[in-house]
Amino acid sequence: MFLTRFRLNTARREGRHLLGSPHRLHAAVAMSFADPPPHTSTGPRPLWRVDRNNPADTVLYVVSPARPDMTHLVEQAGWPTADTPGWQTYDYGTFLNRLTADSTWNFRLTANPVHHIRRKDDEPTKRTAHMTPRHQTAWLVTRQEQSGFTIQEKPRQKRVLPEGDELQLVIRDKRNLRFTKKPGSPPVQLTTVTYDGRLTVTDPEALRRTLTQGLGKAKAYGCGLMTLAPAG
Incomplete structure (x- = not known):
């Protein structure tokens, strides 16, 4: 299991567009996985949540069985020219076992x-x-x-x-x-x-x-x- 943190750029039109519809954001999260599980599957599944701490600190959290690749989200709703990749993914299984x-x-x-x-x-x-x-x-x-x-x-x-x-x-x-x-x-x-x-x-x-x-x-x-x- 993995826990991923992605900071959304609310100054970008694409970022606000994603935040305006849970359906669009769900699709963007699903595209982070090469082979997402079907909706009817049982057991662990990709889950996500947006924390709106303040307009400059809006964070997408994703818990998932597979490690995501959020390059497309960086390009749409992040900081594409920044030195860092734009998201952090952590080993969640170790935490859960503790x-x-x-x-x-x-x-x-x-x-x-x-x-x-x-x-x-x-x-x-x-x-x-x-x-x-x-x-x-x-x-x-x-x-x-x-x-x-x-x-x-x-x-x-x-x-x-x-x-x-x-x-x-x-x-x-x-x-x-x-x-x-x-x-x-x-x-x-x-x-x-x-x-x-x-x-x-x-x-x-x-x-x-x-x-x-x-x-x-x-x-x-x-x-x-x-x-x-x-x-x-």
Whole structure:
């Protein structure tokens, strides 16, 4: 497994063009691999996420079974004349193998928190996005056990609200996305949010699956990739 970091040049029209459509960026990521796995494959798959830290620091992260070649992305949305190649790829497998139970990490996850509702008894269920922070939090909490981690609780002295403020978790950067796959096709609509928090590993093997196979829906469109950082 490999973890790749690519900094996008938002001053270039091509860079903004890619960022404007998850479908276009998905295609650009797929073209980084000579033989990408089919969408129906099981097991580890290419996952990606865009972190918009600020306009001058927009970073594409990719986790993948194969090492990518992002030369085309450098030419389209990077700095083609720079001395460095434009992306950094790291051995992710070594890191994954070092995960141990009860270890603590900061995490970031961009996800598409959804549920299925039926407005009438005689109609089919419909996938609908969770829109409030309370329900978005609950969506992640209900998945933590099977995903190999638990979100840490805040010390009582650091809780601001009397209830609903127990977890070391921040939900931010909500985006309502609307784009088309090709001209004339019906639009795709997604609601995404980014979770920043602190977790404890409960099942290292399950967490490895989460980190390499993604969490939730819309993985092709920049959702599902969780990354970890040392908890300082």
